[in-house]
Every structure is written in C-alpha cells, then in structure tokens.
Amino acid sequence: MPGIKSASGSEPHAAGSNVSGRIGRESRIVLSVEHVSFAYDTVPVLEDIDLKIANGEFISVLGPSGCGKTSLLRLLAGLEKPVAGKIIHDGRVVSGPDPSRGVVFQDYSLFPWLNLQDNLSIAIEKSRKGLAKSARNRIAEEYLDLVGLPGVGTKHPYEVSGGMRQRAAIARTLALGSPVLLMDEPFGALDPVNRVRLQDLLLQLCYSTTDRRTVVFVTHDVEEALFMGDRVIVLGTNPGRIMSELTVPFDAKRNRHDFFQSKVFHELEAEIAALYHEDIQRQLEAASVVLGEGASI
C-alpha cells in the first residue's frame, strides 16, 4: 500500500500531545487550504477558508446544512474549483480529482452495475497496476474482510444494506491506497446502531494501520464530530466560514461511554452550542437590517 508513515514515528496510541491528538507536533502539512472562497454562480458558499491539515490527522468538519461543508470537501477532492485561493496537497495545487484523495460519499460511492468485489477490484487496479484479475479479487476479499464484510463480494450494492454499502465504500477507498480520505457524512443515512458500529470501525482502521491516513470527515452531528476528530473545524453559515477550531484531547477518547460522560466532551459541546447560538443571532440581526432597509424605501 502506498501508505505514509506516521511522521511522529511513534506508536499511534502513545502520541500524548494534547495539541494535535494522535500525531506529533513535527508532522508535516499534507493538505493546505489557502484563503479559499467558493460560490455557486453568484451565491457565495464559502468565504476565505484557511486550513492546514497535518499528516495522519483526523479532522472533523462540523456545520449545519447549507454551511458549505460538502462544498469544502468537494474542493479538497478536486471535484470543484475554488473561486479564489488555492488548495495544496503534498506541495501541488489541487486541480482535479485524483486517487491520492479518496472520497466516501453519503450513499453513492459504488457503481450499482458492479458487485462489491468488482467495485473494489477497480480501485485495486489503479493502486497496484498489472495484477491479474484473480489476484485483484483476492485482495478485494481481504479488504472486504477488513471492514467486516466477509463472503459478500459477489453481491451487488442493491442487494445489501446501507451499512454494508458504506463499509464497502470505505474498503474501496482503502483499496485505492489514498493517503488522504475525504468523507462526506458517510454515516448520515444509517440507523444509530450501524452508525456507531461504523464510527468504531473507521476509528479502529485509522488507529491500527501502520500507514495511517489523513482523514477529513464532514458531519452535522456534534457528538460524531467530537468523538471522531482530533480537531473539529466548526463552520458558520451565510457564507460558510470557519468560526472556530477545537482540539479534542486524545486521552479523553479511549472509550465511547467515558468520552460522552467526560467533562471535556461537555465543555466542547457547550462551546459549539454557544458558537452556533452566536451565528444564528448574527444572521437574525443581518436579516433585520436588510428588512429595515427594505421598509424604508
């Protein structure tokens, strides 16, 4: 796998730094968003986003619907082009989609006409060129095993549940060997039980593999953002902008139950609630100003 070694060089679990969670301070920046603005036609979506993401970091991007978090992810993937500013991945300006930045979409990462094995096989074909079909299929089965889908390779996406599809989508992105994983509310359409299971699976995959990937995880769920991320980017609306960046101390996140009971979690949750309250206030004021002007004409 064309993975990237943890720059800290230490055991993932031993990274004690509270500054950036699982990774050491010396980690190099893999993704850098520099003063990026984005608009659909003339409607501004994102304004002056500035963000540095270190190698191996797990970033949660949190925001309500319409804040442009999906647009930010699509920009990172190269599926959209910024109106202003630029995004740099490993020293190169992002100009289009690339297998080095794998994406898991909410519910459509797989081709419906291919079975799960073939969906993965396509990715393996790209990451490891020149492999025979049988070898690719074997590797595909290994990845399906890894995400808890043993023996379902011959099933088609329509034949399996949403949770299984998302597992397969994660497996495909892993098989693609992308050092950067971009996830757009990947568990947003799942029931709570499957959601928890897949959160744990994703964290487990991110912790345990030696070739740790950098993850940008978009969600509108505060708990999910805090539980998953080393760092939580809180986006405000109209236009989308970074309101705050919160660092989640890694030590607190040993255990789901403990984490949600912890003081750290409640403090961060309250901070986010305050941020959104402020954002809503600001918008209401802006709206009343506009209304006032309109009334005076």
Added chain:
Amino acid sequence: MTQKKSRPAKPEFGIKGFEGILFIIAIALCWQLTTSFIPLNNPKLYPSPAVTFRALVDSLPELLKGTWSSFLILVPGYFLAVVLGSVWGIIVGTVGWLHRAFDPFAKVAAPIPPTVYIPYAIALMPTFRISAILVVFIGAFWPVFVNTAAGASAVPVRYRDNAGILGFGRIEYMRRVVFPATLPNIFSGMAVGLALSFILLTVAELFGANDGLGKFVQYYADYADYPRMVAGILYTGVVTFFSMALLDLLKRRVLFWVR
C-alpha cells in the same frame, strides 16, 4: 445487518397474462362470429379464422423461408445501427464540442421519416438486400443514437465524481462508467429502433423484394388470396412480438441492477 432485498417479481404470466389471453380469445371469437353471420358480397375478402389458419399452415414453409430472407436484412441493419448508434451516442454525449457540432445536424436528420430513403437507396445500391439493410440501419440508428446521447450527456454527477476519484481517463470513463450508466437509455432506443426496423423492412420489401414477410403479404394481395394475406399479417405480428420479447428478456438480464 445481513438483509436481502428481494425485488418484487414483475407479474409476467400472472393475472395480467391471463387477461391478455382472454382478450385475444374474445377477438378471435368476434372474428369467427362476424364471418359466420355477416353476409358479404365477396366472402373471400374477409376469411374466417379457420380458413385463415388453414392458409397459415399451408404457407408455413413459404413464410419460414420469407422470415429467413427478411432477417438477412433486418439483423445486419439493426445490429449495425445498435453498435454504431450507441458507440457514437456515448462519444457525442460525453464530448462537449462534438455534441455542439453534431447535435444541430442530428436534430434535422433524425426526424426525417426513414421510409423516404427507400426509393433512393434502391436506386443507389447494387442489390435490393444492401439497400434494404441501409434503410433499416438508418431507421434504427436514430432512435438508438438519440437515446444514447441523451443518456450519456446526463450521466449522474455521482458516477462522474467516482470516476474522477478512481483516476479514470476519458476513454476508460466512457467504457466503464458512461456505457453501463447509459444502458437503460440504449435499451429504450433499441426497442424503438427494433419496432421501426420491422416497419422499414416490410415497407422496403413491398418496393422491390423477391422474398420476405412484406413481399409475401404484397404478393397474395396482388393475387387476391386474402386468406394467405391475412395469415401473412398475423404471422408477421407473431414474429415481431417474439423479437420484441427477446429484446425485453435481454434487457432484464443486462439491467438487473436498475431498480
């Protein structure tokens, strides 16, 4: 978590089929009754089911030979139309500038009723068979092309996104993403194209064939052998029906993933 979503089977030979058969029986009954009770000046003009059936059995060898001859025109023309129509449709639907270049021409050329090409094709081509193949080809090409190009230019963004992330080049994108994603449209075009092919085939045969289904009907009409002519019409209907059913079967097998 392991849940199987078995798709509901389409009622093919259930109640629907039963009702359909009932209707055909009713039609046949009406036919029988009208032929027995309505006095006609020329009873030969409106043969009874029994007479027609006898004519059908009698001319079956001739009809089978005609079917073979017709299919030698239909199959190459239709096959060529499907292959070229879908390939060209995918290319035109995917490549922006080609779409802009070809679309105005297609908008003018596609609606021309293909039957008007028959006399010129016969004059132009060395044999009747080649000219008929050409006409069938033109007739089936446009529906296949128009449907395919429409589908290819409207490939869902999600497939395009995934193709980009997987690092597909343009050709690979067309082959592995646009083609399968457009297959439902291709099959719609193929169904319209096949129906048109039969129309063009039989019309072309009226013009200048020595053999074939259309020729059979024309020939016995000229000799006022109406039982045989009606038998020929019914037989052509059956052949068309089974061809369409075969295409539908193929469509269901290929498009198993379309919900």
